[in-house]
Amino acid sequence: MRLHLCTWPQVEAYLARSNAVVLPIGSTEQHGPTGLIGTDALCAEAIARGVGERLEAMVAPTLPVGMAQHHMAFPGSMTLKPSTLLALLEDCLLSLARHGFARVLVVNGHGGNAATLSAAFAETQMVLDGWSPRPDFRTRLVNWWELAGIDRLSAELYGDAVGSHATPPEVAVTWSLFPETADARVLKPRIAARAPFHSAADFRARFPDGRIGSDPSLAKPEHGARLLAAAVDEIAEIGRAFFSAP
Numbered sequence: 230m231r232l233h234l235c236t237w238p239q240v241e242a243y244l245a246r247s248n249a250v251v252l253p254i255g256s257t258e259q260h261g262p263t264g265l266i267g268t269d270a271l272c273a274e275a276i277a278r279g280v281g282e283r284l285e286a287m288v289a290p291t292l293p294v295g296m297a298q299h300h301m302a303f304p305g306s307m308t309l310k311p312s313t314l315l316a317l318l319e320d321c322l323l324s325l326a327r328h329g330f331a332r333v334l335v336v337n338g339h340g341g342n343a344a345t346l347s348a349a350f351a352e353t354q355m356v357l358d359g360w361s362p363r364p365d366f367r368t369r370l371v372n373w374w375e376l377a378g379i380d381r382l383s384a385e386l387y388g389d390a391v392g393s394h395a396t397p398p399e400v401a402v403t404w405s406l407f408p409e410t411a412d413a414r415v416l417k418p419r420i421a422a423r424a425p426f427h428s429a430a431d432f433r434a435r436f437p438d439g440r441i442g443s444d445p446s447l448a449k450p451e452h453g454a455r456l457l458a459a460a461v462d463e464i465a466e467i468g469r470a471f472f473s474a475p
C-alpha cells in the first residue's frame with residue numbers, strides 16, 4: 230500500500246487499523262562510472278515496497294535526495310545540507326505523526342543520511358513532546374546494507390570487493406530493477422582504493438572514478454534479486470516486531 234497511490238479516505242481507513250508506516254530515503258549521487266546516480270533511492274524504495282507488501286503496511290513516498298556533500302565533485306550529484314535534511318525529515322515525521330502514524334520504520338539507502346536521521350528522530354520527539362506529548366510515537370532506522378543477512382550474502386558473492394561506495398550489492402539491486410542499465414565492464418584498478426576523505430574535491434582526488442574499495446563489475450542482476458529478497462525478509466521481521474511492540 231503506497232501512500233501516494235491512496236486517496237485520503239483510504240488512508241483514514243488504514244489508520245483505523247494500523248499506525249505503521251515505512252519511509253524510504255535515498256540519495257542522488259554518483260555511484261562510480263557504471264552505477265546509477267539514483268542507486269541509493271532505488272534500493273531503499275524497492276526494499277521498502279517489498280516490506281510494505283509483506284506486512285500490509287503503508288509505504289510513504291521515497292525521499293530521493295539526501296546528504297551527499299562528499300560526492301559533489303561528480304556531475305549529477307545533488308545534496309541537501311545536513312540542516313536542510315534535518316528540517317525536511319522533521320516536517321515529514323511531524324506530518325505523519327499528525328495523522329496518527331506512530332511507528333515509522335525508515336529504510337535508508339545512504340550512509341551519509343544516518344547521522345541526520347538520528348538527529349531528526351530526536352528533534353521530532355522533542356517537538357512532539359513540547360506541543361502535545363506523544364509517548365506512543367516511535368521511529369526506527371534500518372540501514373539495509375548493514376543487515377546481518379546482507380553482510381553474509383555480500384561476503385559470499387563478492388569477498389573483499391564489496392567496499393563502501395558504488396558497492397556490488399547496491400549496484401546489483403539496481404540492475405535487477407532496471408536490467409537495461411547493467412554495465413559490468415571491468416574498471417581499473419579492479420578494486421578501488423580505500424582511504425579517509427574530507428572535502429568533495431579531496432574525495433574526487435582520492436577516488437577519481439567515484440568508487441571506494443569496490444568492484445561493481447562483479448554485480449549481476451540475479452544477485453540483486455537475491456539481495457533484495459534477503460533485505461525484505463530481514464527488514465520485514467524487524468518491522469513486524471517494531472510495529473507490534475507496545
Ligand code: NI
Pocket residue numbers: 260268269338339394395399
Ligand atoms: Ni550508495
